Amino acid sequence: MEKNIVGDDGMKTSDIKxxxxxxEGTNCEQEMYYSFKRLGAKPELVHLKQLIKNKNLFxxxxxxxxxxxxxxxxxxxxxxxxALIKSRLSKxxxxxxxxxxxxxxxxxxxxxxxxxxxxxxxxxxxxxxAVLTINDSNRFECRPTLLRNENNGNSVFTSKIKKNxxxxxxxxxxxxxxxxxxxxxxxxxxxxxDNDQIVxxxxxxxxxxxxxxxxxxxxxxxxxxxxxxxxxxxGMMPHPERVFYRYQHPDWTRTxxxxxxxxxxxxxxxxLEYIRRRF
Amino acid sequence: MYHADVVINLKKGVADPEGVNxxxxxxxLGFDVKEVKSAKIFRIILDxxxxxxxxxxxxxMCRKLLANPVIHDYTLRIMVK
Numbered sequence: 001m002e003k004n005i006v007g008d009d010g011m012k013t014s015d016i017k018x019x020x021x022x023x024e025g026t027n028c029e030q031e032m033y034y035s036f037k038r039l040g041a042k043p044e045l046v047h048l049k050q051l052i053k054n055k056n057l058f059x060x061x062x063x064x065x066x067x068x069x070x071x072x073x074x075x076x077x078x079x080x081x082x083a084l085i086k087s088r089l090s091k092x093x094x095x096x097x098x099x100x101x102x103x104x105x106x107x108x109x110x111x112x113x114x115x116x117x118x119x120x121x122x123x124x125x126x127x128x129x130a131v132l133t134i135n136d137s138n139r140f141e142c143r144p145t146l147l148r149n150e151n152n153g154n155s156v157f158t159s160k161i162k163k164n165x166x167x168x169x170x171x172x173x174x175x176x177x178x179x180x181x182x183x184x185x186x187x188x189x190x191x192x193x194d195n196d197q198i199v200x201x202x203x204x205x206x207x208x209x210x211x212x213x214x215x216x217x218x219x220x221x222x223x224x225x226x227x228x229x230x231x232x233x234x235g236m237m238p239h240p241e242r243v244f245y246r247y248q249h250p251d252w253t254r255t256x257x258x259x260x261x262x263x264x265x266x267x268x269x270x271x272l273e274y275i276r277r278r279f
Numbered sequence: 280m281y282h283a284d285v286v287i288n289l290k291k292g293v294a295d296p297e298g299v300n301x302x303x304x305x306x307x308l309g310f311d312v313k314e315v316k317s318a319k320i321f322r323i324i325l326d327x328x329x330x331x332x333x334x335x336x337x338x339x340m341c342r343k344l345l346a347n348p349v350i351h352d353y354t355l356r357i358m359v360k
Contacts, residue, residue: 075344075345076347079344079347080344083343083344115347128347128348128349129349130349131347131349131350133293133347133350134296134297135296136294136296137296138296138297138299138300177294179293179349179350180349181290181348181349181350182290182292182293218294
């Protein structure tokens, strides 16, 4: 992995090709597309069938799974999408990840990555080790949520965000409660901490870990986003692509508009910086 | 031809918001309810060489898609049709 790093200007942003995967029921892929495009990269919306039949994953430097309700969220959120990917692209994705290429999942995409066994990814065999299940409220929760960046620099999607900075990124999901198997909870949590895999945790206005409604789903350890042990696979429930600009924040008229940058923009900037250095 | 009824249950100790909310609603309607547990049933119709084969295939379906081992248990009932 190390040998390919060629310094800050290794690759031009305008050459970075991002594969944004579509299937029936994905949404926010347009916002994700424009988030990359506005930062100068070359995103492409690719349907799963296109990726299986006539596109090559290795033509892209980054693979993103957007939010939504893929295949109607039947069986479980993300389960059918994950099964489709697993049946046709399992080897390619495994290799893509092993080569250090970034793979990201937002909302439904996070659910897909968990169902695929890529997150938390303790063993490298794509076994399912966690779940994103029905919110404690048994409702679709849609509201601004506050996230604290707890990562010490392992995750390539948040490298530009200062540790402990709190971001406002909206959540919109019915199945976002992150859980481990009950009898392995403590062991797996310790692994997450030791591997620096915890990225975002839900907090309240004072930056404290809090319950509902600050934690919209009842997630274990207030987890909102995690990465794999290597840091190149990342998933989060809230939607950074929905707050690319400051005026997409609900409080923007009441606060000073010092910058046009929304809190979600820095996630995409961090990712592109990693790709520039990596390739 | 076999009919496989797959019941996906939540494991013991896993929170069941659907069950809890259904209980609340039933109580509002005046029913005296001790507990409600939600579960999901799939009826799968398949061809197999034997009942045992049908069971094996259905178990694999559960492992690969229908259940998430982290929170789910499943029970199977195979019927000859």
